[in-house]
Amino acid sequence: MARVSFQPTPPARFANTLAKRWGPTLGIWGVGAGTAALFLLSVTPVVKKDVLIKIPLVGNYYEDKTPASDKPF
Secondary structure, three states: OOOOOOOOOOHHHHHHHHHHHHHHHHHHHHHHHHHHHHHHOOOOHHHHHHOHHHOOOOHHHHOOOOOHHHOOO
16 A cells, blocks of 8 residues: 655745646736726827827827817817
């Protein structure tokens, strides 16, 4: 009959293994959730002015080019 022996694992090794296993997946989900939130909130003026206009390649798309005479408020 085989004898069972306990081999302790340090907590740092467990955390390292957990980070290696789940890090890329959580990173991809985080980027996806952040992008979705950014574009869902892109209709709000605060997000347009503070975030989207300052992005180098797509900033011109979000600039308001409506003349002041055509704005109701």
